[in-house]
Amino acid sequence: MAAPSPNTFAGNPLDRAGDHRDDAGWMAERLARTDGACLVIVNGEVLVEPGTDGEQITWLGAEAAQRASEADRLFLGLWKNSPVFAIRLAADEIATRGRLIDLRTAAAILADAEAAMAGTAASLFGWHARHGFCANCGQASQITSGGWRRICPACETSHFPRVDPVAIMLPVYEGGDEPVCLLGRQAAWPAGRMSALAGFIEPGESIEEGCAREVLEEAGLGVVSTRYHSSQPWPFPHQLMIGLICTVDSDQARANEAELESVAWLTRPEARAVLEGHHPTIKAPPPFAIAHQLIRSWAG
Numbered sequence: 001m002a003a004p005s006p007n008t009f010a011g012n013p014l015d016r017a018g019d020h021r022d023d024a025g026w027m028a029e030r031l032a033r034t035d036g037a038c039l040v041i042v043n044g045e046v047l048v049e050p051g052t053d054g055e056q057i058t059w060l061g062a063e064a065a066q067r068a069s070e071a072d073r074l075f076l077g078l079w080k081n082s083p084v085f086a087i088r089l090a091a092d093e094i095a096t097r098g099r100l101i102d103l104r105t106a107a108a109i110l111a112d113a114e115a116a117m118a119g120t121a122a123s124l125f126g127w128h129a130r131h132g133f134c135a136n137c138g139q140a141s142q143i144t145s146g147g148w149r150r151i152c153p154a155c156e157t158s159h160f161p162r163v164d165p166v167a168i169m170l171p172v173y174e175g176g177d178e179p180v181c182l183l184g185r186q187a188a189w190p191a192g193r194m195s196a197l198a199g200f201i202e203p204g205e206s207i208e209e210g211c212a213r214e215v216l217e218e219a220g221l222g223v224v225s226t227r228y229h230s231s232q233p234w235p236f237p238h239q240l241m242i243g244l245i246c247t248v249d250s251d252q253a254r255a256n257e258a259e260l261e262s263v264a265w266l267t268r269p270e271a272r273a274v275l276e277g278h279h280p281t282i283k284a285p286p287p288f289a290i291a292h293q294l295i296r297s298w299a300g
Contacts, residue, residue: 007232007243008107008288012116014077014084021145027075030083036062038085039076039117041125042094046106046118049098057114058098060087074124075146076117086121103235107288115288119235124148126237127161135159162238167210168198169244170294171221173251173265180265181298182253183274183282184218187261192283194264194274196291198241211244218259221248229297232290243290245298271299 020026030036038060040047047058065073065085072088094100101109106118124147134141134152141150141159150159171182183194199214201207212223229243255263264282266274273279275296285291 006293007230007241007290008112009116009119009233009235010231011112012077012120013113014079014117016077017075018148021075021148027146030075030078031062031066031085033083034062036065036083036085037079038062038064038087039121040064040094040097041086041088041118041121042091042100044122044126045100045102046110046122047094047098048101048106048110053111055101055109057110057118060097070143071128073147074121075148076120084117086117086125088125104286104288108286116233119233123233123235123238124161126235130237131159131162164239165201165207165210166198166234166239166241167201167207167214167244168196168241168290168294169211169215169226169246170196170291170298171215171219171223171246171248171253172298173221173248176251178267180251180267181271181295182219182221182248182263182265183295184255184260184263186259190283192281193285194262194282195285195289196294197260198291201242207242207244211246215246215248218256219253219263220256221250221253223247224249229294230290234290241290243294245294268299271295275299 039057048055049058064087068087074086076084076086103119103122107115131150132140134157136157137152137155139152139154141152144151173180184197185194197215197218201210208226211226215221215223224247226244226246229245231243232241234241251265253263274282274284
């Protein structure tokens with residue numbers, strides 16, 4: 001396996017058993033097991049309870065997955081050969097089993113492995129909620145493969161969970177007295193919040209080309225070179241953030257007001273002050289966001 005990612009929502013420890021999920025008999029055997037575990041999603045939020053080191057996922061037994069309908073159950077994978085599921089419940093069905101938290105809160109308080117599993121489950125349930133009909137013929141599709149595929153009974157087209165690639169990049173200019181990085185701000189963000197630039201990769205576009213286009217569109221800068229940093233599954237609802245640090249040809253940035261309210265150049269000491277919460281005007285993206293890790297990596 002590759003080296004572990006430093007980013008929240010990555011590092012899912014489960015064996016996804018992708019070579020078995022299409023085997024209905026194998027899936028039925030996993031569902032019938034008594035050693036399974038099950039997490040709960042309610043309207044995109046995850047159920048948690050107090051643990052020895054803070055809050056943790058509320059894990060239900062195998063019977064909870066067995067009672068759930070196929071539309072409300074996902075097979076997440078295997079943990080040491082034991083099946084792990086996610087079920088979707090209504091808010092009035094959880095009684096006193098814990099409290100519900102949104103995924104951003106989960107990212108801040110859950111252990112990395114649990115945040116990754118919760119993010120996977122929420123992304124999959126969100127995909128099913130948005131893709132109930134066949135894009136080929138318009139008929140209602142059916143869940144199969146433990147929730148990892150939908151199939152149309154009319155035209156037999158298979159549909160797989162959607163992942164949208166996003167380039168998220170920290171532009172760096174090295175032609176001045178000292179290196180500087182560029183942050184941008186969207187008007188809808190909390191006061192003072194600035195972050196890396198980002199945009200969806202378009203059809204027919206490489207990651208590097210998407211990075212260069214977005215930096216030019218958002219800040220008016222030309223990208224000279226691009227270096228990959230890391231990636232992050234981002235379950236809002238189903239992006240893959242591809243983290244980059246790119247060198248640009250100028251420090252004459254100008255914010256495209258259709259996308260950004262403002263931009264700011266930071267030296268390495270200034271970027272460290274932002275990360276430490278000491279900058280007088282700029283607030284960092286939260287630590288669970290890959291943008292935070294890009295800034296931290298560059299700032300040293």
